[in-house]
Amino acid sequence: MTSVFLLAVALLAQDTTQGKAVYQKWCAGCHGDTGAGDGEAAHYMLPRPRDFTGAIYQIRSTASGELPTDADLMRAIDDGLPGTAMPGWKDRLSAGDRRNLVAYLKTFSTFFADTSFRPQPIAFGSAPGGGGGDEALRTGRLFYDSIGCRKCHGDRGRGDGPSSPTLKDDAGLPVFAADLSEGWRFNGGASAEDIYHRLRTGLDGTPMPSFSDLLDQQFLTDEQLWRVAQYVRSLSPDAPEVRDVIRAPRIAGALPRAPDDSAWNDVDRYWFPLVGQIIVKNRWFNPAVSGVWVQVAHNGDSLALRVVWNDRSQSPDTAWLAHGGRVLSSLALDEGSAPAPQPWPDQLAVQFPLTIPSGMERPYFLMGDRTAPVYQWRWSSASPAAAVAGQARGLDRFDPAAAGGAGAQSVYDAGQWRVVFTRALATPDSASQLQFQTGRAIPVAFFAWDGSNAETGTRMAVSTWYFLALDEPVPARVFISPVLAMTLVLVVGLLMVRRAQRASGRQP
Amino acid sequence: MRHHPFWQSVALLLIAYVLIVFGIPMLPGSALVPKSVVLQYMLTVLVGILIWVSDDEARWTRFKEPLHAVLVESRLKTIRNGLLGALTLMVGCFTYSQVRASVAAPPNLRSIHPAPPSQLTFRGKTISLTGLENPLRAQGDMATHLATGRRVYYQNCMACHGDYLDGQGHYATGFNPIPLNFQDNGTIAQLTESFVFWRIAKGGPGLPREGTPWNSAMPAWESFLTEDEIWAVVLYLYDATRWHPRTWGETEGGGHD
Numbered sequence: 001m002t003s004v005f006l007l008a009v010a011l012l013a014q015d016t017t018q019g020k021a022v023y024q025k026w027c028a029g030c031h032g033d034t035g036a037g038d039g040e041a042a043h044y045m046l047p048r049p050r051d052f053t054g055a056i057y058q059i060r061s062t063a064s065g066e067l068p069t070d071a072d073l074m075r076a077i078d079d080g081l082p083g084t085a086m087p088g089w090k091d092r093l094s095a096g097d098r099r100n101l102v103a104y105l106k107t108f109s110t111f112f113a114d115t116s117f118r119p120q121p122i123a124f125g126s127a128p129g130g131g132g133g134d135e136a137l138r139t140g141r142l143f144y145d146s147i148g149c150r151k152c153h154g155d156r157g158r159g160d161g162p163s164s165p166t167l168k169d170d171a172g173l174p175v176f177a178a179d180l181s182e183g184w185r186f187n188g189g190a191s192a193e194d195i196y197h198r199l200r201t202g203l204d205g206t207p208m209p210s211f212s213d214l215l216d217q218q219f220l221t222d223e224q225l226w227r228v229a230q231y232v233r234s235l236s237p238d239a240p241e242v243r244d245v246i247r248a249p250r251i252a253g254a255l256p257r258a259p260d261d262s263a264w265n266d267v268d269r270y271w272f273p274l275v276g277q278i279i280v281k282n283r284w285f286n287p288a289v290s291g292v293w294v295q296v297a298h299n300g301d302s303l304a305l306r307v308v309w310n311d312r313s314q315s316p317d318t319a320w321l322a323h324g325g326r327v328l329s330s331l332a333l334d335e336g337s338a339p340a341p342q343p344w345p346d347q348l349a350v351q352f353p354l355t356i357p358s359g360m361e362r363p364y365f366l367m368g369d370r371t372a373p374v375y376q377w378r379w380s381s382a383s384p385a386a387a388v389a390g391q392a393r394g395l396d397r398f399d400p401a402a403a404g405g406a407g408a409q410s411v412y413d414a415g416q417w418r419v420v421f422t423r424a425l426a427t428p429d430s431a432s433q434l435q436f437q438t439g440r441a442i443p444v445a446f447f448a449w450d451g452s453n454a455e456t457g458t459r460m461a462v463s464t465w466y467f468l469a470l471d472e473p474v475p476a477r478v479f480i481s482p483v484l485a486m487t488l489v490l491v492v493g494l495l496m497v498r499r500a501q502r503a504s505g506r507q508p
Numbered sequence: 509m510r511h512h513p514f515w516q517s518v519a520l521l522l523i524a525y526v527l528i529v530f531g532i533p534m535l536p537g538s539a540l541v542p543k544s545v546v547l548q549y550m551l552t553v554l555v556g557i558l559i560w561v562s563d564d565e566a567r568w569t570r571f572k573e574p575l576h577a578v579l580v581e582s583r584l585k586t587i588r589n590g591l592l593g594a595l596t597l598m599v600g601c602f603t604y605s606q607v608r609a610s611v612a613a614p615p616n617l618r619s620i621h622p623a624p625p626s627q628l629t630f631r632g633k634t635i636s637l638t639g640l641e642n643p644l645r646a647q648g649d650m651a652t653h654l655a656t657g658r659r660v661y662y663q664n665c666m667a668c669h670g671d672y673l674d675g676q677g678h679y680a681t682g683f684n685p686i687p688l689n690f691q692d693n694g695t696i697a698q699l700t701e702s703f704v705f706w707r708i709a710k711g712g713p714g715l716p717r718e719g720t721p722w723n724s725a726m727p728a729w730e731s732f733l734t735e736d737e738i739w740a741v742v743l744y745l746y747d748a749t750r751w752h753p754r755t756w757g758e759t760e761g762g763g764h765d
Contacts, residue, residue: 244613276667
């Protein structure tokens with residue numbers, strides 16, 4: 001009996017020796033052999049890996065300034081931290097390994113040494129009802145403004161508040177205020193509960209404070225703070241599904257050429273994630289644009305392509321120069337030494353092949369190469385009411401088309417660019433411009449630069465090839481088969497009924 | 509009516525449908541049943557029910573009664589016409605959905621491990637791949653090589669291939685095809701180290717046509733890394749995943765496919 005008990009204790013015990021072995025194999029590459037967050041990959045990411053020696057953790061259930069609970073550490077390991085390089089390890093390491101790891105992480109800091117003190121989670125209440133209702137959201141919005149959320153997170157929550165260019169963490173590294181319209185990238189989770197917990201605990205080590213003291217001062221009630229969380233939750237859709245093919249409806253009459261034309265409300269939108277250009281020199285490990293929303297419509301003569309993406313700054317903006325410098329100096333760069341930040345513009349490129357491929361072969365997704373060019377529309381905030389059409393032959397060569405480029409209109413509004421590109425489906429200059437056709441899968445890719453985040457040239461966010469399909473007018477043959485099938489079913493059905501009725505009529 | 513075989517059959521079909529569509533996904537560790545599988549299950553259930561009702565002559569006759577009644581009885585004329593109309597419409601809609609034009613992404617027929625060249629040019633130096641072993645296995649200190657390999661991996665490869673080497677780095681979702689999963693027994697476990705060296709050195713742009721080089725986000729690492737750094741990261745890949753590379757003895761005549 002005693003031995004069984006001892007065995008159980010031994011099994012449950014957290015073993016720092018085994019934790020160390022797991023740590024050195026899977027964690028040290030980023031977090032460093034001594035846990036200081038200075039592993040070999042540390043300078044290839046922002047935000048940086050956690051420095052365990054300081055024991056300052058963003059995602060906790062405990063009050064601001066306190067240590068996290070074991071469950072808090074376990075959650076970060078299990079589920080990872082969305083929006084960062086930290087993956088979830090639940091399916092990768094055994095439960096025992098992960099428990100041992102938590103024990104080992106705590107040995108990096110003397111703050112955990114006093115085992116008589118056990119961090120206690122805040123007693124969070126549960127969400128008041130009516131969270132999605134208009135009244136609740138109005139209350140949430142009211143306090144979103146009055147407790148200062150919009151100073152950093154901005155009027156529409158896109159992380160573009162007036163303080164956002166100045167934000168640094170305790171180590172002096174640049175941080176972005178979270179874009180609240182992309183909840184799937186919240187490192188502490190996207191539910192209203194998660195958001196409420198972050199409001200209560202703050203994100204220690206960052207400019208995001210705890211608002212628990214405002215409750216103590218009775219500046220607002222607990223219910224009102226919940227409303228803020230519910231309002232923030234309402235700013236983001238669920239994580240968008242990535243679909244391969246953009247379906248462009250054929251619409252009658254004029255195309256919506258203005259970015260805020262109400263006709264866009266009726267066109268399906270598609271999300272494409274972008275990641276840093278880490279393929280050719282000079283690579284970029286800190287892209288600011290996480291993805292683009294794309295809508296396309298055509299009217300048989302021309303097409304309009306609307307790209308919407310969030311960008312915290314209307315570049316060039318000298319208020320962001322210092323931020324750009326901090327970003328450049330905190331990353332490992334192929335350039336060697338960090339270049340001086342300049343007031344670069346925001347840019348966007350939409351890419352197609354030069355001709356619609358008949359097989360699966362197409363040009364290299366990263367702007368083609370010397371032998372197989374791509375066709376692109378390039379837009380820059382430096383001349384926001386125009387786009388340049390042309391051919392790229394690799395990242396370093398772009399030749400504008402002689403005539404008949406694409407048109408563009410753009411709007412910058414509260415941390416978001418909305419740009420509409422327009423072009424005739426067919427152009428006279430068919431050698432240097434793509435001729436669009438309906439009913440074909442046309443490869444398309446997207447590239448984005450945030451000038452204020454020091455993005456220019458090869459320092460950008462990229463996608464791979466997706467597809468655009470312009471709806472064809474419905475040909476008559478599409479209706480023939482259904483009509484034939486229906487007639488057949490009806491005739492057979494009527495014959496069956498007649499036969500059955502005759503048969504039963506013969507029998508008395 | 510409660511014990512009528514026809515209505516019992518209808519009830520059975522409904523129960524089976526609810527179980528398959530809503531019940532199975534609720535079991536721990538299971539997912540939504542795909543529509544084609546639902547159809548198969550439902551057909552199986554239907555066949556079973558038909559066997560059961562036709563097994564007994566009296567039951568079969570009773571089973572057919574409501575069907576027959578709908579066909580012949582004049583008081584059921586509305587139901588008869590309604591069913592006939594509904595069936596016709598359903599067939600029409602189904603046919604329309606089948607013939608309607610919809611554009612799909614072209615199939616991506618990609619050879620994941622295309623045949624390697626017999627030699628390659630690395631920064632102007634010709635390296636013969638046939639029979640080539642990892643030179644670092646025979647020289648220097650293995651711990652030093654592995655440390656170099658780990659550094660190279662974390663600074664260059666991790667963002668896509670992930671810190672667990674399973675192809676799920678934080679950039680992985682941005683690319684298609686997704687980065688290779690080295691933990692899987694179908695990748696480096698099946699390859700010689702010289703093949704892996706070739707893939708790292710020449711990357712996506714160095715793939716033959718059947719490897720769809722235009723889609724691959726794999727950089728050509730010869731412009732970033734030295735020959736020894738690539739051999740070191742190859743050592744690290746095998747060490748971290750505990751796979752063993754194929755040796756030339758095993759692959760003689762077999763090639764790399």
